[in-house]
Amino acid sequence: xxxxxxxxxxxxxxxxxxxxxxxxxxxxxxxxxxxxxxxxxxxxxxxxxxxxxxxxxxxxxxxxxxxxxxxxxxxxxxxxxxxxxxxxxxxxxxxxx
Amino acid sequence: xxxxxxxxxxxxxxxxxxxxxxxxxxxxxxxxxxxxxxxxxxxxxxxxxxxxxxxxxxxxxxxxxxxxxxxxxxxxxxxxxxxxxxxxxxxxxxxxxxxxxxxxxxxxxxxxxxxxxxxxxxxxxxxxxxxxxxxxxxxxxxxxxxxxxxxxxxxxxxxxxxxxxxxxxxxxxxxxxxxxxxxxxxxxxxxxxxxxxxxxxxxxxxxxxxxxxxxxxxxxxxxxxxxxxxxxxxxxxxxxxxxxxxxxxxxxxxxxxxxxxxxxxxxxxxxxxxxxxxxxxxxxxxxxxxxxxxxxxxxxxxxxxxxxxxxxxxxxxxxxxxxxxxxxxxxxxxxxxxxxxxxxxxxxxxxxxxxxxxxxxxxxxxxxxxxxxxxxxxxxxxxxxxxxxxxxxxxxxxxxxxxxxxxxxxxxxxxxxxxxxxxxxxxxxxxxxxxxxxxxxxxxxxxxxxxxxxxxxxxxxxxxxxxxxxxxxxxxxxxxxxxxxxx
Numbered sequence: 185x186x187x188x189x190x191x192x193x194x195x196x197x198x199x200x201x202x203x204x205x206x207x208x209x210x211x212x213x214x215x216x217x218x219x220x221x222x223x224x225x226x227x228x229x230x231x232x233x234x235x236x237x238x239x240x241x242x243x244x245x246x247x248x249x250x251x252x253x254x255x256x257x258x259x260x261x262x263x264x265x266x267x268x269x270x271x272x273x274x275x276x277x278x279x280x281x
Numbered sequence: 282x283x284x285x286x287x288x289x290x291x292x293x294x295x296x297x298x299x300x301x302x303x304x305x306x307x308x309x310x311x312x313x314x315x316x317x318x319x320x321x322x323x324x325x326x327x328x329x330x331x332x333x334x335x336x337x338x339x340x341x342x343x344x345x346x347x348x349x350x351x352x353x354x355x356x357x358x359x360x361x362x363x364x365x366x367x368x369x370x371x372x373x374x375x376x377x378x379x380x381x382x383x384x385x386x387x388x389x390x391x392x393x394x395x396x397x398x399x400x401x402x403x404x405x406x407x408x409x410x411x412x413x414x415x416x417x418x419x420x421x422x423x424x425x426x427x428x429x430x431x432x433x434x435x436x437x438x439x440x441x442x443x444x445x446x447x448x449x450x451x452x453x454x455x456x457x458x459x460x461x462x463x464x465x466x467x468x469x470x471x472x473x474x475x476x477x478x479x480x481x482x483x484x485x486x487x488x489x490x491x492x493x494x495x496x497x498x499x500x501x502x503x504x505x506x507x508x509x510x511x512x513x514x515x516x517x518x519x520x521x522x523x524x525x526x527x528x529x530x531x532x533x534x535x536x537x538x539x540x541x542x543x544x545x546x547x548x549x550x551x552x553x554x555x556x557x558x559x560x561x562x563x564x565x566x567x568x569x570x571x572x573x574x575x576x577x578x579x580x581x582x583x584x585x586x587x588x589x590x591x592x593x594x595x596x597x598x599x600x601x602x603x604x605x606x607x608x609x610x611x612x613x614x615x616x617x618x619x620x621x622x623x624x625x626x627x628x629x630x631x632x633x634x635x636x637x638x639x640x641x642x643x644x645x646x647x648x649x650x651x652x653x654x655x656x657x658x659x660x661x662x663x664x665x666x667x668x669x670x671x672x673x674x675x676x677x678x679x680x681x682x683x684x685x686x687x688x689x690x691x692x693x694x695x696x697x698x699x700x701x702x703x704x705x706x707x708x709x710x711x712x713x714x715x716x717x718x719x720x721x722x723x724x725x726x727x728x729x730x731x732x733x734x735x736x737x738x739x740x741x742x743x744x745x746x747x748x749x750x751x752x753x754x755x756x757x758x759x760x761x762x763x764x765x766x767x768x
Contacts, residue, residue, distance in 0.1 A: 193639070199642050200638050200642040202635060202638065208632075216643055222589070225586050229583050229659075243520070248514065264378060264609070273606060275618050
């Protein structure tokens with residue numbers, strides 16, 4: 185499988201919302217290239233007709249009664265947020281004029 | 282020497298006869314931590330005042346209300362949330378995170394009267410196999426302070442081995458309970474996926490993660506799993522299958538029991554010491570009446586690549602929640618919302634976490650979704666089917682728990698793929714979701730080796746039966762480290 189270029193790495197970092205330094209871009213492009221070479225190992229394997237396994241146990245949908253149960257208090261839950269007001273989390277202004 | 286070196290049964294007898302109090306046992310745990318943790322560095326945080334108050338309350342509890350682990354100290358891996366007690370996942374991202382609820386299993390430990398003494402070190406977000414990626418401290422192996430304890434549950438394994446606590450909780454996504462248990466010479470079980478609630482476990486890869494008990498003996502392990510196991514409405518992947526009485530399985534009788542030995546698990550990359558100890562252990566089990574045969578798990582070589590691609594994909598998704606907004610670290614250098622996301626994540630995630638996020642995001646991208654991610658899931662199916670086929674014929678499968686003894690601290694591997702090879706014997710088990718234990722099975726140059734016993738889905742009882750029979754026939758579990766620096 186092909187090498188991961190710096191440009192590809194940057195576009196992945198963009199999707200992953202990670203700001204990277206130039207050194208990090210270089211390092212992770214190399215690491216991902218090594219992993220992609222590893223993916224060639226999987227391509228040796230014939231998986232025709234094999235279903236992808238998405239869960240460790242094949243459980244059917246688990247439903248509960250549609251009733252309100254005990255939940256955490258809103259103010260309690262907001263304790264982890266750096267800034268909050270009137271029960272809502274505050275972030276910097278996102279709309280300009 | 283500490284009173285905590287006594288067996289669980291002996292400690293319960295002392296409690297019942299009022300020769301020792303819960304408070305004294307809790308104090309004994311802190312005394313041992315104070316004596317050894319400057320060297321071992323197992324704990325990230327201690328909650329001494331709360332624990333001692335709780336111990337005093339527990340001492341008031343009538344004897345008839347007490348269960349088999351009542352009043353005993355336990356340490357909790359710091360990726361399991363504890364109400365009012367900082368839970369960090371050993372990451373800058375959660376350095377100041379104080380959960381507002383307890384994990385379901387923490388509620389269960391409390392209900393059983395156990396005393397949580399503190400939170401244990403791990404690799405950042407449980408990603409690693411040495412505990413060296415923790416941003417807070419480097420945990421040392423109590424058998425040799427120049428070596429790693431394994432990981433990611435390295436703090437848990439080291440604390441039990443050093444006699445700081447007789448019980449600890451770990452979590453295992455690809456070997457993170459079993460490998461440190463092997464390196465530190467203790468007993469560690471990864472239960473069947475779904476056997477123990479994950480509600481309140483900080484996720485790494487949700488279709489793999491499982492919490493499990495880490496202890497000095499097999500019986501202790503069975504008693505702790507008894508408390509942890511069972512259906513939880515807060516975790517829809519937890520199983521409704523009935524929880525058996527695990528202690529009842531510890532009969533010592535394994536006559537006629539069929540053991541399969543996967544040939545692929547004794548191949549390339551596995552050290553001679555690990556192979557020899559495993560073959561010696563099989564002789565012991567044979568002498569107890571078990572039938573030992575070789576078996577093939579033909580897709581084993583595909584397990585490790587499939588594991589890394591799928592778990593990284595899952596990790597990249599679950600770690601998306603750390604956005605600098607809802608909770609956790611927020612960058613002070615961000616000027617707008619977009620920068621809050623990008624800078625907070627850049628500043629607070631360590632290099633291994635970033636690597637897996639990038640690999641996972643890349644794998645899930647349009648160009649590789651089918652040929653890498655889906656392909657890995659198909660390989661996962663084939664690996665799981667290998668186990669199902671083997672369990673049609675065998676009661677358990679046995680292999681080394683780790684390819685080598687504990688590595689030196691700071692050992693650098695040539696490249697990133699080689700670094701992950703140490704997980705070769707443990708990751709297939711998580712792909713299949715089956716349970717497996719590591720029990721002490723020998724020493725090489727003074728360092729412990731572990732035997733891995735793998736069972737069928739929800740058959741922890743048979744694993745315990747075999748592990749207990751082996752333990753009773755050997756004395757590896759009786760040796761304890763002195764905790765001293767080698768020169």
